[in-house]
Amino acid sequence: xxxxLPFFQSGPFGMRSGSEGCIDANRPFENTSxxxxxxxxxxxxxxxxxxxxxxxxxxxxxLGAACxxxxxxxxxxxxxxxxxxxxxEKGNKGIKxxxxxxxxxxxxxxxxSVKQVMDLLGEQKLCDAIQHLFVLERSLSSKSEEGLNTxxxxxxxxxxxxxxxxxxxxxxxxxxxxxxxDLLQQAVEALKEQEKEDxxxxxxxxxxxxxxxxxxxxxxxxxxxVKESVEARMKDTSRTPRTENLSAVGQNLLHMGKTMKEDLxxxxxxxxxLYPPEFNVFSxxxxxxxxxxxxxxxxxxxxxxxxxxxxxxxxxxxxxxxxDMRKDYALAMELDKVKLGSLLPSSLSKxxxxxxxxxxxxxxxxxxxxxxxxEIQRWxxxxxxxKLNGHFQSELLGIxxxxxxxxxxxxxxxxxxxxxxxxxxxxxxxxxxFLRSYRDAFEDFKEKSKKHRYYKPILIANINTCWxxxxxxxxxxxxxxxxxxxxxxxxxxxxxxxFDVLLQQLFAQLKPMYKKFTENKWDSSSEIMNExxxxxxxxxxxxxTLKDPFxxxxxxxxxxxxxxxxxxxxLKRKVSLKTSAQQQTLAQHxxxxxxxxxxxxxxxxxxxxxxxxxxxKLAEIIRLQxxxxxxxxxxxxxxxxxxxxxxxxxxxxxxxxNLSRSELKSILGYLADSTASTQPKAPLFSNINVS
Numbered sequence: 001x002x003x004x005l006p007f008f009q010s011g012p013f014g015m016r017s018g019s020e021g022c023i024d025a026n027r028p029f030e031n032t033s034x035x036x037x038x039x040x041x042x043x044x045x046x047x048x049x050x051x052x053x054x055x056x057x058x059x060x061x062x063l064g065a066a067c068x069x070x071x072x073x074x075x076x077x078x079x080x081x082x083x084x085x086x087x088x089e090k091g092n093k094g095i096k097x098x099x100x101x102x103x104x105x106x107x108x109x110x111x112x113s114v115k116q117v118m119d120l121l122g123e124q125k126l127c128d129a130i131q132h133l134f135v136l137e138r139s140l141s142s143k144s145e146e147g148l149n150t151x152x153x154x155x156x157x158x159x160x161x162x163x164x165x166x167x168x169x170x171x172x173x174x175x176x177x178x179x180x181x182d183l184l185q186q187a188v189e190a191l192k193e194q195e196k197e198d199x200x201x202x203x204x205x206x207x208x209x210x211x212x213x214x215x216x217x218x219x220x221x222x223x224x225x226v227k228e229s230v231e232a233r234m235k236d237t238s239r240t241p242r243t244e245n246l247s248a249v250g251q252n253l254l255h256m257g258k259t260m261k262e263d264l265x266x267x268x269x270x271x272x273x274l275y276p277p278e279f280n281v282f283s284x285x286x287x288x289x290x291x292x293x294x295x296x297x298x299x300x301x302x303x304x305x306x307x308x309x310x311x312x313x314x315x316x317x318x319x320x321x322x323x324d325m326r327k328d329y330a331l332a333m334e335l336d337k338v339k340l341g342s343l344l345p346s347s348l349s350k351x352x353x354x355x356x357x358x359x360x361x362x363x364x365x366x367x368x369x370x371x372x373x374x375e376i377q378r379w380x381x382x383x384x385x386x387k388l389n390g391h392f393q394s395e396l397l398g399i400x401x402x403x404x405x406x407x408x409x410x411x412x413x414x415x416x417x418x419x420x421x422x423x424x425x426x427x428x429x430x431x432x433x434f435l436r437s438y439r440d441a442f443e444d445f446k447e448k449s450k451k452h453r454y455y456k457p458i459l460i461a462n463i464n465t466c467w468x469x470x471x472x473x474x475x476x477x478x479x480x481x482x483x484x485x486x487x488x489x490x491x492x493x494x495x496x497x498x499f500d501v502l503l504q505q506l507f508a509q510l511k512p513m514y515k516k517f518t519e520n521k522w523d524s525s526s527e528i529m530n531e532x533x534x535x536x537x538x539x540x541x542x543x544x545t546l547k548d549p550f551x552x553x554x555x556x557x558x559x560x561x562x563x564x565x566x567x568x569x570x571l572k573r574k575v576s577l578k579t580s581a582q583q584q585t586l587a588q589h590x591x592x593x594x595x596x597x598x599x600x601x602x603x604x605x606x607x608x609x610x611x612x613x614x615x616x617k618l619a620e621i622i623r624l625q626x627x628x629x630x631x632x633x634x635x636x637x638x639x640x641x642x643x644x645x646x647x648x649x650x651x652x653x654x655x656x657x658n659l660s661r662s663e664l665k666s667i668l669g670y671l672a673d674s675t676a677s678t679q680p681k682a683p684l685f686s687n688i689n690v691s
Contacts, residue, residue: 112136114154121161126169126186129162130193156213163218166190170222171229174263177270188274194218223284230288233259234296249300249309253316256296260289261325268334282334290340293321297343301352307359311411314352317343318416353419357412361426364408368434371400372441379445382452385461392461392545397438398468405431406472428477432486435469439494446501456502456542463498464547466491499554506539507561514565518574525589526596532562533600540604556608559601560684563611566593568688570618571651578657580625586655587623590615610682613640622655627663631670638671643686646671651690 112132120129136155169176169187176184198215205214233239240255267285275281300313321343326332342349375397385392405427413420442462449455470491477484513535516528536558543554570590577583594615601608617637624630638644646668653664 114158117158118161121158121165124165124183124186126162126166126190127193130190133158133162134193134197152213159216162190163221166218167221167225171225173226173229173271174233174266177266181270184271185274191218191222192276219279226284227288230263230285231292233263234289234292247306247309247312249305250312252296253300253312256293257316257320257324260293261328261331264289264325264334265328265331268330272334283338286335286338286340290343294341294343298345298348301344301348307356307363310352310356310359311415314349314356314415314419317349317352318419319414353415353422356415357419357423357426360408360412360423361430364404364427365430365434367404368401368430369437371397371404372434372438376441376445379449379458382449382454382458384454384457387545390545391464391547392457394461394465398465401434402468402472428481428483431469431473432483432490435487435490435494439490439497442494443497446497457545459498459501460543460545463495463550466495467547467549495550495553499557502543502554503539503557503561506536506558509535510561510565514569517566517569518572521575522586522589525593529593529596533596536562536600537604552605552607555601555604555606559606559608559611562597562601563614564684564688566597566615567618567685570655571648571688571690573651573654575655576657577655580658583622583625583656583658587619590619590622594619608682610640611684614684618652621652625658627666631667634667634671641684643683644671645685647690648685648688 112135117129117132117136120132133155140152140155166187169183170191173184194216195218201214234256237252237255240258243251243254246254264286267282272282297313297317305313326335375394385394387393408427409420409424412423446459470488473484473487510532513528513532517525540555543551546554577586598612617633617640621630621633624633634649649671650668653659653667
């Protein structure tokens with residue numbers, strides 16, 4: 001059928017508005033003396049007398065209608081302008097009949113002229129023009145009348161014009177897909193028809209008889225054109241608005257990523273359906289965009305990059321490129337069919353990751369060091385720390401250090417989970433070192449700045465700062481992490497060191513008060529205890545500026561100290577009572593003092609309920625006179641406070657002067673057996689030295 005087709009005057013897409021893409025009418029061809037094509041303007045409006053005779057007008061109308069119907073079918077079925085006319089579908093039988101009638105008439109007509117083809121090109125009727133060129137080529141080989149008047153050079157000259165129009169259109173496919181889809185479809189149809197003509201020619205002629213102009217290999221030229229178009233669009237950074245504070249490398253990455261995503265979306269939604277499947281259009285476009293992007297990414301990775309550009313490049317490699325490209329559903333479906341791979345080879349990506357990790361580690365380390373220097377300088381200025389919710393706080397240290405580490409971890413996690421985990425591991429090793437430096441600086445300030453006006457508020461602010469570090473460590477570090485125990489131990493050192501200074505004055509004031517118990521043999525013990533409570537209460541008000549966990553901790557330390565000091569007075573061997581009545585009186589004093597002490601500490605927030613039974617149990621041992629009952633009470637005491645030892649009990653039982661040596665030995669032996677393998681949950685007696 002292809003050999004029988006005549007030319008068509010009316011193209012399948014009708015007239016196109018404008019003549020954009022036409023060659024200059026004055027542009028010469030290669031040989032101005034021999035070419036027929038150069039004797040005619042490039043895009044004139046031909047008259048009927050110059051093109052067709054009156055007898056041919058009816059043929060043109062019949063064939064034009066047939067071609068238009070055929071191409072309408074082509075748009076739907078993605079076939080060529082002429083192939084749809086051969087469709088076996090019932091609706092196309094009329095078209096087929098018209099074509100057969102037309103062929104009978106066309107046999108009596110002559111082939112088109114070069115000028116007629118040029119006129120069609122001027123009207124942007126690319127599909128018609130290429131069909132006419134096919135007829136001209138065949139007429140040349142068959143030595144027909146028109147063939148005798150047309151040279152191969154004339155045909156090739158017209159082919160050059162057609163090729164220029166087709167491929168300049170195809171080069172702008174991404175733009176024309178929305179702005180001028182009809183013109184783009186004509187160019188694609190011309191390309192498809194040329195490929196079919198090549199295949200037809202190759203099938204009809206042995207390889208050794210192929211002429212120099214066939215096959216024309218437009219598909220190969222199309223692939224080269226697509227590559228040229230892709231590279232031009234990826235290079236043209238002017239199309240992407242400038243982003244403030246973004247380096248040239250970062251701007252280029254943004255442009256390439258944005259261009260690739262937007263263009264491939266157009267290819268997936270509009271261009272892909274214009275071509276037959278064998279062109280593999282989306283895959284070719286995707287691979288070309290990817291290859292260009294990857295080549296530029298590799299070039300950047302192998303050059304000297306600023307730290308921020310290393311981060312940006314890694315973000316594109318691990319995050320933006322593989323993930324953001326797939327946010328459009330239509331694009332994601334097509335990308336899933338194409339395995340594009342990574343922007344960088346794994347070895348180069350790993351090298352870049354190590355550069356980033358090393359740089360980020362040093363950056364955070366230096367940042368923490370500068371932060372500590374500023375904090376030390378603030379201590380030396382002797383200014384009252386600011387309060388937040390009634391608690392003194394370090395304005396900079398805790399928040400800044402945690403934020404520096406946390407931000408570094410989050411930035412790395414935004415690159416990839418693996419990079420985030422590695423940087424987290426490195427930074428959490430830096431934190432113990434920083435806290436040791438912080439502890440040393442705190443100790444230095446504590447020793448050298450006692451005369452500062454805001455000495456205690458600054459101490460309290462630093463204790464409160466420890467809570468930020470403690471909370472972060474407990475929340476974000478695994479129990480098996482080697483650094484966790486180191487960090488918590490260092491924080492405890494700072495906290496306890498601060499507590500010791502804050503309590504030093506109170507404990508010094510309480511010491512002579514406790515001596516009065518033994519000096520007066522517990523006479524007026526209630527007055528002494530009231531004095532102790534009153535003095536302690538004055539100091540406790542200063543500790544309200546501690547954060548709640550530390551306030552409770554220091555109140556517990558006070559509670560422990562008050563109970564321990566009381567027990568120490570009982571173990572001083574200053575009192576020895578021979579009668580049960582005397583022992584009963586002393587037991588009552590101790591019980592009363594213990595109750596007052598418990599009420600005071602509990603009302604001020606002490607949560608050390610484990611201390612509440614110590615003094616009552618000792619009072620009960622003093623009150624009891626039955627040996628077995630005493631042993632039972634001693635056993636209960638040892639079970640509750642397993643750090644009590646023989647020396648403590650022996651000193652305490654000095655009060656009960658009515659015990660025989662054998663009875664004393666029996667009680668002490670029972671204690672030794674019951675406490676041999678038990679460890680205390682919290683120390684009490686182990687902190688009491690007995691002379």
